[in-house]
Amino acid sequence: MAGAMTLQVLTDTGLAIDEQAVSVIAPGEVGYLGILRNHAPLVTTLIPGTLTWQRPDGTRHQRRMTEGLLEISKNQLTILTRSVSDVPPASHTT
Secondary structure, three states, rough: OOOOOOEEEOOOOEEEEEEEEEEEEEOOOEEEEEEEEEOOOEEEEEEEEEHHHHHHHHHHHHEOOOOOEEEEEEEEEEEEEEEEEEEEOOOOOO
16 A cells, blocks of 8 residues: 555564554654654664554554564564553543
């Protein structure tokens, strides 16, 4: 798909996420790391935090993740981590 990159997240139990994304924000060691299509090749470590990505249709998705590794090369973004889980809904107090 033009304008998108492939996002794959691999965990101890297998492939957890396999989607097309136009942007990805991952929790890096020194702050959150933003990735867009045609990003320079990179390998870096990640810390526990929220992984956010936007699909080509504009929808945004989030998952909590444990520490791991991120590699981006030729519009293929791969994250290796122990586990990912749903982000709990925000609680609202009135």
